[in-house]
Amino acid sequence: MSDTPKELKYALTHEWTLDEGEGVVSVGITDFAQESLGDVVYIELPAVGDKVSAADEAGAIESVKAASDIFAPVSGEVIAINEDLEDSPEIINDSPYGDGWFFKLKMSDPSELKHLLSADEYIESTEEE
Amino acid sequence: MQIPRPYSGHKREQQRMSARTCLYTAHQEMGAKIVEFSGWDMPLHYGSQIKEHHCVRRDCAMFDVSHMTVVDIDGSDARSYLRYLLANDVAKITEPGQGLYSAMLNDQGGAVDDLIVYALPRGFRLVLNCATGDKDLAWMNEYAQGFQVALQERDDLAIIAVQGPQAIARVSSIVGQTTGDKINTLKPFTSIFTPSSQIDRDWQLARTGYTGEDGLEIILPSSDAETFWWQLYEAGVLPAGLAARDTLRLEAGLNLYGHEMDESVSPLRANMAWTIAWKDFERDFVGRSALLAACDEGPQDKLVGLLLTGRGVLRDGQTVYIAGCEQPGVITSGSFSPTLGYSIALARVPVEAGEWAEVMMRKKRETVRLLKPGFIRHGEQVFAAVANE
Numbered sequence: 001m002s003d004t005p006k007e008l009k010y011a012l013t014h015e016w017t018l019d020e021g022e023g024v025v026s027v028g029i030t031d032f033a034q035e036s037l038g039d040v041v042y043i044e045l046p047a048v049g050d051k052v053s054a055a056d057e058a059g060a061i062e063s064v065k066a067a068s069d070i071f072a073p074v075s076g077e078v079i080a081i082n083e084d085l086e087d088s089p090e091i092i093n094d095s096p097y098g099d100g101w102f103f104k105l106k107m108s109d110p111s112e113l114k115h116l117l118s119a120d121e122y123i124e125s126t127e128e129e
Numbered sequence: 130m131q132i133p134r135p136y137s138g139h140k141r142e143q144q145r146m147s148a149r150t151c152l153y154t155a156h157q158e159m160g161a162k163i164v165e166f167s168g169w170d171m172p173l174h175y176g177s178q179i180k181e182h183h184c185v186r187r188d189c190a191m192f193d194v195s196h197m198t199v200v201d202i203d204g205s206d207a208r209s210y211l212r213y214l215l216a217n218d219v220a221k222i223t224e225p226g227q228g229l230y231s232a233m234l235n236d237q238g239g240a241v242d243d244l245i246v247y248a249l250p251r252g253f254r255l256v257l258n259c260a261t262g263d264k265d266l267a268w269m270n271e272y273a274q275g276f277q278v279a280l281q282e283r284d285d286l287a288i289i290a291v292q293g294p295q296a297i298a299r300v301s302s303i304v305g306q307t308t309g310d311k312i313n314t315l316k317p318f319t320s321i322f323t324p325s326s327q328i329d330r331d332w333q334l335a336r337t338g339y340t341g342e343d344g345l346e347i348i349l350p351s352s353d354a355e356t357f358w359w360q361l362y363e364a365g366v367l368p369a370g371l372a373a374r375d376t377l378r379l380e381a382g383l384n385l386y387g388h389e390m391d392e393s394v395s396p397l398r399a400n401m402a403w404t405i406a407w408k409d410f411e412r413d414f415v416g417r418s419a420l421l422a423a424c425d426e427g428p429q430d431k432l433v434g435l436l437l438t439g440r441g442v443l444r445d446g447q448t449v450y451i452a453g454c455e456q457p458g459v460i461t462s463g464s465f466s467p468t469l470g471y472s473i474a475l476a477r478v479p480v481e482a483g484e485w486a487e488v489m490m491r492k493k494r495e496t497v498r499l500l501k502p503g504f505i506r507h508g509e510q511v512f513a514a515v516a517n518e
Binding site for chain 1: 130131132133162173174177178179372376440441442444464465467491
């Protein structure tokens with residue numbers, strides 16, 4: 001059974017966001033997503049300073065099995081990226097909600113967070129998939 | 130991101146009913162991620178396919194390959210039947226236990242399947258792919274007309290492959306000294322039969338595999354398999370799934386039926402010319418005249434290995450562009466090489482192709498290097514780096 005922490009908000013496209021306060025969120029992919037991908041071998045992150053809109057492509061992830069785009073769950077400016085993932089992408093498999101975070105966004109419209117899914121809603125969406 | 134298919138692992142209940150090997154419960158207890166594979170519920174991995182891959186290269190691991198099809202062939206015509214049915218010549222295997230890799234061809238010279246045939250103390254044993262099992266049996270039964278042969282599918286048997294540099298030592302430690310001594314001196318592609326506790330229920334231990342490492346494939350009664358699997362585990366052998374099996378065979382440059390060859394592809398086009406036994410001109414076999422005609426025509430394409438040392442993973446079906454060739458090539462198997470740390474592939478390309486090509490990746494064209502298939506053997510890289518790398 002995949003882990004889906006209650007305190008996070010989720011996009012239908014399997015990214016999570018953690019509200020870090022002061023309009024900043026960190027973003028990663030869910031346990032369900034990493035488990036479906038299997039061993040991650042490459043990661044492409046946005047650059048610090050990039051401006052992204054909600055649902056925009058904001059990177060890519062590639063496992064032994066498959067490749068996929070990463071989408072920004074909310075709009076904003078990239079203020080930090082997790083550089084450790086470049087050399088050790090397996091962190092995403094080991095710790096999808098902790099050390100496996102992808103990037104941090106300074107939100108341009110914090111009200112967008114309301115459109116994201118709760119943990120229960122996300123679990124339901126993965127069951128329908 | 131998008132969830133990849135078909136291995137997404139949910140909606141299990143609605144798929145029913147896949148077959149299960151006798152080790153299914155053991156796989157679940159060992160934490161396997163189970164996927165449907167050609168009608169079988171099989172372990173894809175037990176946590177990390179990359180760790181399992183390294184385990185085989187550096188130590189050893191065990192695979193349940195009981196989904197493969199085993200057919201025993203007995204009868205006074207068994208030998209002449211197989212000499213006609215298979216492109217390789219079973220006349221080469223004279224001692225019980227000896228094995229031979231062969232293709233089974235159709236009249237057009239395409240591969241119906243690839244297999245290993247062993248001489249049994251009486252008759253022969255074929256180990257065939259699982260995906261093609263039903264088709265193979267129908268094919269073999271059709272060609273059995275006119276021969277005094279009895280074909281028996283051995284679905285009462287399991288197959289456990291133990292692969293890696295420590296495989297022989299680990300298996301030796303649990304099968305007793307007599308058997309242990311025998312497997313230590315077994316030559317590749319030979320096997321021994323040992324009586325188990327039950328009369329007439331023999332084990333076959335073969336020094337074969339599909340990983341590019343030393344090891345054994347052990348064909349044993351299903352009723353013995355689970356106990357043996359746990360004995361191996363207690364002896365320090367970790368389980369590995371189908372995902373690692375695929376990256377291991379790809380690194381070893383070994384063909385996978387349905388990828389590098391199929392009914393429309395002859396062994397000549399899949400680097401399997403060595404498995405066609407021409408020497409006995411008197412011997413006719415299914416597909417022989419088509420192969421001779423193809424030899425006269427000369428090759429149009431070749432099966433090569435590809436290296437992508439940059440980022441990204443080569444995937445099955447991607448197009449391979451060769452400078453100066455109108456006809457592109459295609460990747461037959463592409464994945465990530467855990468041993469090398471970058472992507473490798475097998476591809477069928479025009480015969481004119483040189484050392485470099487370009488592959489249309491997900492978003493851009495990337496340069497790849499062409500070389501002979503076979504990247505890793507016995508844990509070591511087998512190709513030379515290019516001078517400017």
